[in-house]
Amino acid sequence: MSKLIFEKHVPDSNPFVLPPLAIPAANLDSIPKQFLRDQETALPEVSEVEAVRHFTELSTRAYGVDSGFYPLGSCTMKYNPKINEWAARLPGLAGLHPYQAEDTIQGALQIYYEMQEMLSEITGMDGFSLQPAAGAHGEMVGVMTIKAYHLNRQDQQRTKMMVPDSAHGTNPATANMVGFDVIEVKSNDRGLVDLDDLRAKMDEQVAGLMLTNPNTLGLFEEEIQEIAAIVHEGGGLLYYDGANLNGIIGIARPGDMGFDVIHVNLHKTFGTPHGAGGPGSGPVGVKSILLDFLPKPVAVKKGDSYGFDYDMPLSIGKVKNFYGNFGVIVKAYVYIKALGAEGIKEVCEHAVLNANYLRHQLRDSYNIPLDRLCKHEFVTNSKRQADQNGISTMDIAKRLIDYGYHPPTVYFPLIVSEAIMIEPTETESKERLDDFVQAMRSIAREAAEEPELVINAPHNAVIRRVDEVTAARKPVIKWEAP
Amino acid sequence: MNIPKKLLYTSEHEWIRVDGEKGNIGITDYAQHHLGDIVFVELPEVGEEAAMGESIGVIESVKAVATLFSPAGGKVIEVNEELEEAPELLNEDPYGNWIAIIELTDHSDLEKLMSAEAYTEFCKNLE
Numbered sequence: 001m002s003k004l005i006f007e008k009h010v011p012d013s014n015p016f017v018l019p020p021l022a023i024p025a026a027n028l029d030s031i032p033k034q035f036l037r038d039q040e041t042a043l044p045e046v047s048e049v050e051a052v053r054h055f056t057e058l059s060t061r062a063y064g065v066d067s068g069f070y071p072l073g074s075c076t077m078k079y080n081p082k083i084n085e086w087a088a089r090l091p092g093l094a095g096l097h098p099y100q101a102e103d104t105i106q107g108a109l110q111i112y113y114e115m116q117e118m119l120s121e122i123t124g125m126d127g128f129s130l131q132p133a134a135g136a137h138g139e140m141v142g143v144m145t146i147k148a149y150h151l152n153r154q155d156q157q158r159t160k161m162m163v164p165d166s167a168h169g170t171n172p173a174t175a176n177m178v179g180f181d182v183i184e185v186k187s188n189d190r191g192l193v194d195l196d197d198l199r200a201k202m203d204e205q206v207a208g209l210m211l212t213n214p215n216t217l218g219l220f221e222e223e224i225q226e227i228a229a230i231v232h233e234g235g236g237l238l239y240y241d242g243a244n245l246n247g248i249i250g251i252a253r254p255g256d257m258g259f260d261v262i263h264v265n266l267h268k269t270f271g272t273p274h275g276a277g278g279p280g281s282g283p284v285g286v287k288s289i290l291l292d293f294l295p296k297p298v299a300v301k302k303g304d305s306y307g308f309d310y311d312m313p314l315s316i317g318k319v320k321n322f323y324g325n326f327g328v329i330v331k332a333y334v335y336i337k338a339l340g341a342e343g344i345k346e347v348c349e350h351a352v353l354n355a356n357y358l359r360h361q362l363r364d365s366y367n368i369p370l371d372r373l374c375k376h377e378f379v380t381n382s383k384r385q386a387d388q389n390g391i392s393t394m395d396i397a398k399r400l401i402d403y404g405y406h407p408p409t410v411y412f413p414l415i416v417s418e419a420i421m422i423e424p425t426e427t428e429s430k431e432r433l434d435d436f437v438q439a440m441r442s443i444a445r446e447a448a449e450e451p452e453l454v455i456n457a458p459h460n461a462v463i464r465r466v467d468e469v470t471a472a473r474k475p476v477i478k479w480e481a482p
Numbered sequence: 483m484n485i486p487k488k489l490l491y492t493s494e495h496e497w498i499r500v501d502g503e504k505g506n507i508g509i510t511d512y513a514q515h516h517l518g519d520i521v522f523v524e525l526p527e528v529g530e531e532a533a534m535g536e537s538i539g540v541i542e543s544v545k546a547v548a549t550l551f552s553p554a555g556g557k558v559i560e561v562n563e564e565l566e567e568a569p570e571l572l573n574e575d576p577y578g579n580w581i582a583i584i585e586l587t588d589h590s591d592l593e594k595l596m597s598a599e600a601y602t603e604f605c606k607n608l609e
Contacts, residue, residue: 182537184549411545411546412546414548468519468544469519469521469544472519472521472522472542473521473569473570
């Protein structure tokens with residue numbers, strides 16, 4: 001492990017001094033004594049060149065889509081076109097102030113308005129809010145509109161939200177956060193929603209069902225219309241988690257399947273950088289029955305000009321300061337415009353083709369529990385390797401690092417034991433996929449012939465296998481001065 | 483796989499040891515084995531009431547987060563606070579370390595649970 005910048009501290013090694021304050025110093029008299037710092041800040045001091053080296057070295061530890069293939073299932077780690085970055089940095093967009101008068105930001109408002117319209121068209125919804133700052137935030141906002149809808153109808157007994165057992169962890173977390181009790185709906189032996197279980201659990205206390213389609217196994221919920229009918233006839237609403245939109249985009253629309261609310265992740269489906277490298281953006285779309293409850297303001301077109309509409313008395317209110325992460329919205333706007341309708345359709349076709357190609361190429365080496373036509377991702381596991389030499393999914397994932405690949409999502413979805421969830425996305429070439437297949441096959445061979453090599457992986461990474469258990473049980477989360 | 487004879491089991495891999503009106507509850511050896519190293523236990527609150535199968539806690543491992551369901555209807559009268567500091571106890575001895583004690587509201591719930599033999603068969607079919 002390299003040292004922390006704090007551990008590289010050398011007193012008096014950097015003569016840098018801050019320029020004198022250009023504004024009057026704050027009067028501290030009004031702040032109670034116990035909140036005032038009474039000792040020097042323990043900031044590290046190193047020479048300029050050592051500081052540059054420190055952070056440059058750290059930057060080489062990062063692994064992203066620009067460094068290599070990143071088949072993290074359910075995360076849609078597609079390439080982020082650089083033209084998006086160019087557009088978001090244009091001075092006329094990047095230099096705007098959020099308090100500027102509407103007539104001075106017509107171009108930005110047009111982008112904002114058209115983005116609402118394009119997302120509505122792509123997903124089959126009637127209106128969108130671009131405010132939510134990330135996917136989970138979008139989920140929360142979407143579920144809040146469902147709650148607002150029921151309460152506005154004086155239907156106060158709907159205190160439960162249904163979530164399938166294959167769902168992303170954010171779904172039950174969101175429902176819980178918005179104040180619903182979570183009811184789990186079981187999957188059947190084909191990996192799809194068990195309709196009998198759904199029927200049995202749908203009653204007048206259920207506010208809705210949160211679903212992703214294709215689901216986390218990469219399988220299309222073929223009975224989606226029946227699912228929608230069961231939920232709607234019971235008085236509930238249907239929520240679409242947009243995490244897996246890449247598997248149907250341009251081909252099928254959640255709105256046409258009967259979904260009432262959707263959130264999309266611009267940082268997944270629409271080619272903008274993911275959180276951490278983000279920020280993210282999780283716009284929420286709704287059918288007409290929920291339009292009144294969207295966060296305000298939304299962008300509107302008045303004649304030839306654009307503006308914000310704040311006159312939304314039933315709105316759940318603002319969910320983000322100003323208008324959301326506008327730079328991300330610009331990037332996704334450019335992504336959609338660059339691809340066009342035909343291009344968006346090809347995104348889906350190639351994402352599905354790539355996933356099925358990998359599934360086909362890996363089935364001789366790995367167990368694939370539900371080995372049938374998938375959408376944008378599929379789930380395999382380590383069952384063959386475990387049965388033979390006791391090799392776990394974690395071992396395989398760690399060995400992939402030695403081959404220069406970011407491991408796929410592991411141990412998710414929870415309904416598949418020792419899951420390995422692979423999502424190649426549309427932006428990978430056949431040559432790259434073939435190289436990944438070779439790496440996976442090599443690991444399967446090693447697992448059979450030299451199991452120790454896999455069990456002790458990674459060998460070539462900057463650090464060896466980390467002790468996740470101790471890290472979770474006894475986390476050290478801050479540096480302390482010696 | 484250790485499945486003690488005198489306990490009753492749920493399909494969600496909880497056990498209950500009934501003693502009169504009270505029942506000690508915990509997770510099975512199968513559960514701890516499949517969860518892997520347990521790193522966090524969210525205990526129910528004393529006084530909390532739950533119907534059979536209702537969620538009363540959370541068990542988190544490095545691999546997954548699992549819900550703890552009440553094996554029978556009842557009121558929580560005691561929780562094993564030791565688990566907050568030492569969640570690994572559930573891995574080391576899942577039957578020796580109970581998670582909570584509930585006061586049973588309806589003994590007929592127990593008839594719906596599995597015996598050790600039935601649970602052994604149930605686990606075999608999961609593999």
